[in-house]
Structures are given as C-alpha cells and as structure tokens.
Amino acid sequence: xxxxxxxxxxxxxxxxxxxxxxxxxxxxxxxxxxxxxxxxxxxxxxxxxxxxxxxxxxxxxxxxxxxxxxxxxxxxxxxxxxxxxxxxxxxxxxxxxxxxxxxxxxxxx
Amino acid sequence: xxxxxxxxxxxxxxxxxxxxxxxxxxxxxxxxxxxxxxxxxxxxxxxxxxxxxxxxxxxxxxxxxxxxxxxxxxxxxxxxxxxxxxxxxxxxxxxxxxxxxxxxxxxxxxxxx
Numbered sequence: 001x002x003x004x005x006x007x008x009x010x011x012x013x014x015x016x017x018x019x020x021x022x023x024x025x026x027x028x029x030x031x032x033x034x035x036x037x038x039x040x041x042x043x044x045x046x047x048x049x050x051x052x053x054x055x056x057x058x059x060x061x062x063x064x065x066x067x068x069x070x071x072x073x074x075x076x077x078x079x080x081x082x083x084x085x086x087x088x089x090x091x092x093x094x095x096x097x098x099x100x101x102x103x104x105x106x107x108x109x
Numbered sequence: 110x111x112x113x114x115x116x117x118x119x120x121x122x123x124x125x126x127x128x129x130x131x132x133x134x135x136x137x138x139x140x141x142x143x144x145x146x147x148x149x150x151x152x153x154x155x156x157x158x159x160x161x162x163x164x165x166x167x168x169x170x171x172x173x174x175x176x177x178x179x180x181x182x183x184x185x186x187x188x189x190x191x192x193x194x195x196x197x198x199x200x201x202x203x204x205x206x207x208x209x210x211x212x213x214x215x216x217x218x219x220x221x222x
Contacts, residue, residue, distance in 0.1 A: 004151070032209065034209055043112075043113075043212075043213045043214065043215060044152070044199070044201075044213040045212075045213065046209060046210060046211070049209055086151050086152070088151070090208070090209070094165070094208070095140075095142065095154075095157045095164060095165040095208045096154050096157075096165050096166075096167060097142075097144075097152070097154050097208070098154070099144075099151030099152045099153070099154075100151050101149070101150055101151050102150075102151050
C-alpha cells in the first residue's frame with residue numbers, strides 16, 4: 001500500500017539553525033516525491049519535486065530509495081519559513097497523490 | 110488570470126443529507142482534482158476529472174461523485190452524508206499531465222451533524 005509518514009507533528013528551531021523535516025514512504029514501483037507547503041492564511045502550494053532536483057527558497061530534498069526517505073533540508077532557517085509542510089507521492093506522471101499528515105515548522109526569532 | 114475558487118466557504122448538513130460543492134479552475138487549466146482533508150491530516154485524494162470524465166479515483170465509496178463542465182469547472186457531490194464526512198474539501202486545478210503543479214483552492218469546510 002502507498003503510504004507517506006512524517007514523524008514530527010511540530011518542529012521548532014531558532015532562526016539561522018539548520019532544519020530537517022523528515023518524510024518516509026512506502027510504495028511498490030517508482031514514485032515521484034514532492035514537498036508542498038502552506039503558509040499562514042495561504043493556500044497549499046508546491047514547494048519542490050524530486051525530479052527537478054532544484055533548490056527552492058533554500059530548501060533541498062534528496063530521494064533515498066534505499067531508506068525510502070525524502071527529507072526536506074535547509075541550512076539556515078528563516079522566520080518566513082514557518083508553515084505547514086506536507087510530503088506527498090504519486091506514480092510517475094500519475095494523479096493519485098498520497099499526502100503525509102504534515103509537519104508544522106515554527107522558526108523562532 | 111484568476112485563481113481557483115470554491116463555494117461555499119462553509120456549510121453545515123445533517124447526517125443522511127446530500128451536498129454539492131463547487132470549484133472553478135484556474136484560467137487555462139483543464140484538469141481538476143478533489144481532496145478531503147480531515148482535521149490534523151494531510152489531503153486525501155478523492156478523484157480527478159479531465160475532459161469531463163473521471164481520470165483517477167482514490168479509496169472513496171461511490172456516494173462521492175463528481176462532474177466536470179465544458180468550462181472545466183467542477184462539482185463534488187456527496188450522498189447519504191455521514192459524520193466522518195466532516196472535513197475540509199479542497200479542489201486543485203492543473204494542466205493535463207502536470208498534476209504536480211496543481212493550484213489549490215481555499216477549500217470548503219463541511220460539518221455534518
């Protein structure tokens with residue numbers, strides 16, 4: 001069965017500290033992995049996808065197929081990074097997205 | 110360019126009733142996906158519509174049904190409402206084959222009493 005887990009409901013870090021939001025998945029086949037973000041009073045939006053291998057707003061995520069993980073990292077957290085982060089997967093080119101329960105990141109001043 | 114809109118914003122229904130939720134897709138987007146988000150959970154995929162036909166479905170019973178219109182707007186219908194149907198319902202629009210670049214609406218909060 002397809003499943004995405006995010007072990008931390010809430011993660012608090014100080015401004016300037018490194019941040020890592022964990023995501024593990026179970027999927028039979030080759031999934032596409034994504035991170036979505038929802039800032040306060042804004043809509044859910046795509047942050048990054050593993051295929052593009054981009055750094056968006058200083059965030060990166062590497063797909064580790066051996067550990068079935070797709071952790072989101074940023075070396076120096078900013079207060080504006082405070083938001084709800086969701087890890088999600090789908091099949092390659094698919095439309096059936098499976099979202100994790102989300103992690104709320106709070107960056108303290 | 111207009112974003113994804115949903116109506117109504119909130120509604121309250123009684124168990125056993127039927128409800129219709131509406132979604133207008135972003136200008137130029139021809140694909141609409143619907144999600145159910147229970148409190149404290151991530152969105153759960155209900156189904157997707159493309160060219161007025163269902164193009165994929167999650168693990169939801171047949172009492173969840175949908176429509177897509179020629180202007181790409183969409184409806185989600187839920188029959189025989191149950192208390193567990195209480196949730197935020199999100200719709201998201203995208204271009205065909207680019208579901209990952211889906212643009213979400215603000216959601217409709219449904220409460221079933």
